Amino acid sequence: MAMHLTRHLPSDSASLGERVLEAARAVILGKDRELRLALACLMARGHLLIEDVPGVGKTTLAHLLARLLGLEYARIQFTSDLLPADVIGVSVYDRAAESFRFHPGPVFSQLVLADEINRATPKAQSALLEAMEERQVTVEGETRPLPEPFFVIATQNPLFQVGTFPLPESQLDRFLMRIRLGYPAAEQEKALLAGEDRRTMVARQQPALTGAQLMALQQQVVEVHAAPAIIEYVHAILAVTRSSERFLHGLSPRAGLGLLRAAKAWALLSDRDYVIPEDIQAVLPSCVVHRLAASEYGGRLDEEAVVSAILDHVALA
């Protein structure tokens, strides 16, 4: 469609975002929408949860984003014997200095990949999740800020797999988005099989953005305009989830803020400096489904059913 709704944006944010996506598309094939969501999530300063079966490219995606955004990267493989200290760090007595010295854990990185987060015990999980929320870590009475920007990309296996500790709802709320990758389509799968090793490809990527550019992008997301009609729309969505019989409880105010922020990032990626209802609708599934505990099906919800249960009850005027 040849509609020209673009406005001139100060630092050409859309093309910056587009540059990142361009490079990412070359590595992860046929997942344009997921890549766009993941980027929007990071631009909105949100943490990302990728949920899927092993081997569909979750880790690759996280690693790739770190490379493309030029972020210092650390990976924590969550296992059932992981301890909080393994995440946060530990103080060790330094004989030369005759004092304790803090060895920062992997969480002190700009982009932390928490791989298979639901394999660890709740204790280890909450160490990370608290750091995510506070953007700082307190060890032995001393508060240490985490680097800026700070992102967590967590991956998790679907809950029905053996040996997992499902994240409680309160923890899930801390992820701005949850996305699923899914199996690639036939064409892309063949291309994947025929192509180069993905890990080598990721390692070869050069940052598409400088740190300053990323910070600027994040700042622009905040400045994207949300008209009163949009605020009303978001509020109506929240209200529907709170009143619907389908859900045990509705979306939190934090979820509403997150939804709007994600929509702003999505608008920015679409080269617009204001939010339209379609932006909300585009990010809605990945922003809300993981936060809504269903009153049926043992708490697991069919994504499409949830989204239509919400959208069908909120008319746009």
Next chain:
Amino acid sequence: MRTIPSNERPERTQILWVTLVLIAAYLPLAGHLALQISAFVGLLFAIRLASLRWSAVLPGTWPLAALTLIGVANAAVTYQGWSGQNAGTALFVSMLVLKLMELRRKSDIRLVATLIGFLVVVEFLFDQSPWLVLYLGAVVLGGIALLVDLNGGLGEARRRGAITVAVRLSLQALPLTLILFLLFPRLSAPLWNLGVDPNKATTGISDSLEPGAISELVLNGELAFRARFEGTPPAADRLYWRGPVLWQTDGRRWSAGEGITNSGPAGALLETARPIDYEVTLEATDQRWLFALDMPASVPDGAFLSPDHQLIARQVVSAVKRYQVTSALDYRTAAPDPARLAAGLQVPDNVTPRMRRLVEDWQGRSNDDWALVQAGLQFFNRESFHYTLMPPRLGANPTDEFLFETRRGFCEHYAGSFAVLMRMAGIPSRIVLGYLGGELNRVGGYHMIWQSDAHAWVEVLIDGRGWVRVDPTAAVDPSRVDNSGASRMLGAGPSVRFTLEQADAIARFVRNMRLFADSLDAAWQDWVLGFSVEDQLALLERLRLGELREYGLVALMLAALGLTLGILVVASIRERKPLDPLQAEYARFCGRLAKIGLDRLPNEGPMDYAGRVVAQRPDLAPTVERFMELYVPARYGPDDSGDALVALADLLSHFRPRPARQMPDLLRRPR
């Protein structure tokens, strides 16, 4: 078993709610139906409530079938068949409550909630008091709220929300109800007066007087009738409400008398003075008597005057009846016909010698009949006669025993013995039954006459004066009136002369509350239950719409309903927030496209919609895209200068999309 979709499965609270509303709706019926019915229904209620906790108690298919049979048999056995109001109601209620056993879907609850409305209508066949209306109104409100909740979309704080919606709906329905009430073409008899209940018993004065007949009434707390006077009402001790007249006595019991009937020429009044107009609202008596003050000088519609000056209705008063009468407080009656004259002198066989001696003594001291009457009254006043509602039992010759031995009794004793004594003296006498006095309801401005005001007095025929009322009970010395309160404890209402004023504040408060409640009841009778065909016609006359009958009335009713609905609709539209101008232009745009079959989905954003439209109708692309380029930034963008509005209006003025050209050329109009 078929699976029921989750959104059709009822919630526990909804089941609890419908059960409670049904229990509330049933409660007033429990007083009217037999105990077996309430027992059955109560058992089902208990099962349903218990099942909310222990779902195993809910009967399966076969037990349910058995319960149904038991319910049917229970109703049939209790009322010996299916016919009649009670049997029908019992069967309906039993089946309705059985439905509680199978609330598998929301539609089941919807059905029960709707039928509760019908149950409420049925209950008005038993009772139409304003209190029941208020109570059942609340029950119906609960039912509506449940229906609102079942239809969903209210959510968390929804219990309160549902009730608010129900109240709103009811308030909106109120003007419609009023129009239907006032203008719906009426049957001449109200629905609750179909006489479907033969077992209904009414209390009141009977057509004979025997020991205990009135004392039973005196202990009855029910209302007999209300009277509203135009102008100043007479003093309470002059309010003799005339009922049946009795001629015949066997010394124990008084009755109308053989050969004395109400037909024949109406009793004539030769002279009248001090006329008084009033309106009586008579409770159902299942008799034809209309009570009026001594002496009725006018005859209401549908009634006639008997030779004994009693007002008789042409039909049995089986529902509340309202009528206007004029009475003359001072009057002179004509002499009776010969048959009545003879009956007025009939003396029972059981007169005793001491009774004769007493009368002879009076005759010796009196020059004329009137002096003799006074002598008789003095006898009651001077001798140690006591007025009491608890008289000793009298034996074979009650008149003699009362006059000379016990000397304790009330109006029936005094009136009966006095009439016999007068007859022995050769003065024609008769007994009049009726009510004496009445309690002024200051709240409602009318008198209430209770069954406990029932009274009997005597009329004697005096030459030149006609029938003269004499009340021997009133002759009893006030110091000998038994006012121990025993009668009041038994539930009797206050009587005029024979009760003391209650002085303490609580008693006064209770009394005032009772007066207030009664005036509400009276207004309800007057304005709602008593609203008859005639009232309806009178109302139309006053509105200068008297020409309208039947179809005209229906047309008027429909017009009024349409107008009210229109006003409600306009009001509810006004209530909505006015569309902002941009939104209005967008609505117009969508409307134009909807006309050619390209409706916007309710939750479709503008860009998605435009994309869909252009995909289907590429020819519209230029306008649609131009519209969106103007509209979307103006609506959602940071710039709210409103410049786009003019351009949008301009664009829309030329935008008349035509349907896709699929129709054959033949249909197009040739130029």
